[in-house]
Amino acid sequence: MTCSLRGIVHHFNNRISEAAAAWIMVGLGIQIIAAPVPSDYRALNGLIQYVSGDFIAWFFITVGFVRITALAANGHWPTYGPWLRSIGSGAGALIWSQMFLSLIAVSPDDLTSLGAPVYFVMTWVELISIYRAFAMRDRHGRFG
Amino acid sequence: MDGLAKEAFSFTGPFPILQVAVLLIVMYGIYATATRGQRDSGARPDTVPQWLLIAPAHDLIDDVAEMAEHMRRQTAILEKIEASLMACKVALELIRDESRLR
Numbered sequence: 012m013t014c015s016l017r018g019i020v021h022h023f024n025n026r027i028s029e030a031a032a033a034w035i036m037v038g039l040g041i042q043i044i045a046a047p048v049p050s051d052y053r054a055l056n057g058l059i060q061y062v063s064g065d066f067i068a069w070f071f072i073t074v075g076f077v078r079i080t081a082l083a084a085n086g087h088w089p090t091y092g093p094w095l096r097s098i099g100s101g102a103g104a105l106i107w108s109q110m111f112l113s114l115i116a117v118s119p120d121d122l123t124s125l126g127a128p129v130y131f132v133m134t135w136v137e138l139i140s141i142y143r144a145f146a147m148r149d150r151h152g153r154f155g
Numbered sequence: 156m157d158g159l160a161k162e163a164f165s166f167t168g169p170f171p172i173l174q175v176a177v178l179l180i181v182m183y184g185i186y187a188t189a190t191r192g193q194r195d196s197g198a199r200p201d202t203v204p205q206w207l208l209i210a211p212a213h214d215l216i217d218d219v220a221e222m223a224e225h226m227r228r229q230t231a232i233l234e235k236i237e238a239s240l241m242a243c244k245v246a247l248e249l250i251r252d253e254s255r256l257r
Contacts, residue, residue, distance in 0.1 A: 057174055097192075101185045108181045109174060116173055138184045145192025 026082060029096065029140050032103055032133060033078035040071030053124055057113035058106070074102050089148065096144040104137035 048064025078099035111130035
């Protein structure tokens with residue numbers, strides 16, 4: 012992979028959304044570490060009842076980096092690559108859906124965050140990514 | 156039943172129940188997409204689906220076979236015509252040679 016814009020697009024091909032989701036996860040993890048819970052992270056209200064903020068941050072960073080590694084391998088791990096991508100996408104779908112729920116399950120007066128549609132769409136994108144990781148693994152080789 | 160539901164809601168609040176419901180829905184989505192992906196992984200996009208061969212394509216194959224049969228018959232007729240022409244040519248040459256001898 013070259014570091015040009017064309018090289019990046021050619022390398023990730025139709026998996027650019029997966030790469031974006033992985034980098035978003037890493038970014039969220041870094042943000043939570045930089046400004047630890049309890050900050051005003053309304054999207055995490057539902058999750059911090061069960062797990063700590065640090066756990067969420069490191070979960071994001073770990074899953075994000077695993078997904079980026081699997082995507083960077085780009086078909087060189089034909090057996091494990093799709094599984095790693097699918098597990099990462101599944102974890103992402105679960106956590107995005109819970110964050111979406113945390114934002115919308117409040118009174119209408121508190122609906123001030125614009126993240127709800129983002130998390131909702133991300134949930135669907137992750138589910139589609141799971142399908143693509145399995146369905147395309149034998150079809151397009153490096154471009155699966 | 157209503158009393159049980161009220162007791163459950165008062166004990167946990169509605170939010171954890173919603174969380175579990177969404178969790179289950181998303182987990183089912185993961186299961187469905189993963190199994191569908193596994194099933195579709197062997198399918199080739201350029202494979203002609205079987206249903207496509209039922210009507211128009213099937214008729215086309217019949218027509219092509221019929222055209223091939225006609226062509227075969229025409230070839231046989233042309234071969235017969237060629238053989239007849241050769242026989243005529245030989246006969247005309249014989250007539251010409253005999254007329255020269257006279």
